[in-house]
Amino acid sequence: MKAIVTSKYGAPDTLELKEVEKPVPKADEVLVKIHAASVNYGNIVLQRGKPYIARLAFGLRKPKFPIPGGDMAGTIEAIGERVTEFKIGDEVYGDLSSCGWGTFAEYATAPEKAVAHKPRNLSFQDAAAVPMAATTALQAIRDSGNITAGHKVLIHGGSGGVGTFAVQIAKALGAEVTTVVSTRNVAIAHELGADHVIDYKKEKLDDKEQLYDLVIGVNGSQRLLTYKQILQSGGRFIHVGGTESQIIKPCFSDHLFR
Ligand SMILES: NC(=O)c1ccc[n+]([C@@H]2O[C@H](COP(=O)([O-])OP(=O)(O)OC[C@H]3O[C@@H](n4cnc5c(N)ncnc54)[C@H](OP(=O)(O)O)[C@@H]3O)[C@@H](O)[C@H]2O)c1
Structure with a gap:
């Protein structure tokens, strides 16, 4: 063959x-x-x-x-x-x-x-096109994220391979979904069902006052501390992929997300 x-x-x-x-x-x-x-x-x-x-x-x-x-x-x-x-x-x-x-x-x-x-x-x-990206999103949102209806969820990177599934799965589970994408993908993010869309080319995540029950970071483009600042007390952060330092850092700084 x-x-x-x-x-x-x-x-x-x-x-x-x-x-x-x-x-x-x-x-x-x-x-x-x-x-x-x-x-x-x-x-x-x-x-x-x-x-x-x-x-x-x-x-x-x-x-x-x-x-x-x-x-x-x-x-x-x-x-x-x-x-x-x-x-x-x-x-x-x-x-x-x-x-x-x-x-x-x-x-x-x-x-x-x-x-x-x-x-x-x-x-x-x-x-x-479905298996790996969709399963990763399902594990992040449902299995590790434990979201339930009404939870406020932020998906940082909602227009890519994993993010497009994550937005749809979070909506299907009844969450209020905010996602961060670039200008060219704002319309797609709304079509996928996101309630709120932040355009990272125009707005900064830490300028917002909104806090979230669950934050899914689907790439390496944000400082881990920024994610901590937008979590509700007791909220959860799930990292999918990311840069080498972002994968390694949380292993040595467990105080970060306590
Ligand atoms: N795809 C998979 O099956 C899979 C499975 C397991 C793990 N992963 C890991 O998950 C991560 C993402 O993979 P992916 O396939 O979803 O990647 P992708 O298709 O490239 O998507 C990246 C997402 O991040 C957004 N983004 C890029 N730069 C940004 C910035 N500066 N601020 C905010 N958002 C930004 C992109 O938005 P715009 O396109 O609008 O710029 C897009 O929504 C990687 O680290 C990968 O290793 C992926």
């Missing part, structure tokens, strides 16, 4: 289109014929090997996963003998980043737990 293959960290032109062996599913795996795969921020991190902290997971000197690609949608072409949820021909989608990546290829194998039936009303292309 044909696949995009990576052998060193660097710019996208280090990727190569190669003929590789078609994978064979293990007993608890499915073989998926890939119809669509999506590219998001995680793929950029994996290919560049930056921030360097990512190399702890992806390989210190070179990428340890030869075929990149996490999100995909496709059709099941073969199943292992212990697979119970799927049959050949089922349309599925999923995020394979926690089970070896490999979706920038004609075929990929995955544990059956890593895929789900694709909703009929989603095209393969649309479905492939």
Whole structure:
């Protein structure tokens, strides 16, 4: 089969289109014929090997996963003998980043737990854009954020991969949603359901007097102290991604969010 293959960290032109062996599913795996795969921020991190902290997971000197690609949608072409949820021909989608990546290829194998039936009303292309970003948003808003109806939620970065899902999930759970985006995305943020939109090109977050029950920071563009200042007492801050220093800092300054 044909696949995009990576052998060193660097710019996208280090990727190569190669003929590789078609994978064979293990007993608890499915073989998926890939119809669509999506590219998001995680793929950029994996290919560049930056921030360097990512190399702890992806390989210190070179990428340890030869075929990149996490999100995909496709059709099941073969199943292992212990697979119970799927049959050949089922349309599925999923995020394979926690089970070896490999979706920038004609075929990929995955544990059956890593895929789900694709909703009929989603095209393969649309479905492939959902898994990683939407699951990250769901974990931040629902699982770690614990929001309930009426909570005031700020999503800082509501027009990107994770943020667009975060705004919609927070609204669906009954929160009052404020999001921060740039001028070109203000209309989109309203369309996604945000109650209030702050344009970071024109306004500063710490100029506002509003306090929030939950703040989701979906990038590395704000000082952690600013987030603390806009939280209600007992409020919660969840960081999604961010710069190296923003990932490391909270580990050494637990007083910050007490
Ligand atoms: N995408 C995923 O599946 C995924 C999964 C896990 C973790 N993450 C992590 O989450 C973070 C964001 O990923 P993403 O895919 O959502 O990125 P993205 O698509 O680039 O979105 C970034 C968001 O931040 C906003 N933004 C940029 N500069 C800003 C600033 N100075 N002030 C306020 N907002 C600003 C952007 O708004 P404008 O576009 O309007 O400028 C946009 O809404 C990354 O660190 C990534 O590693 C992503």
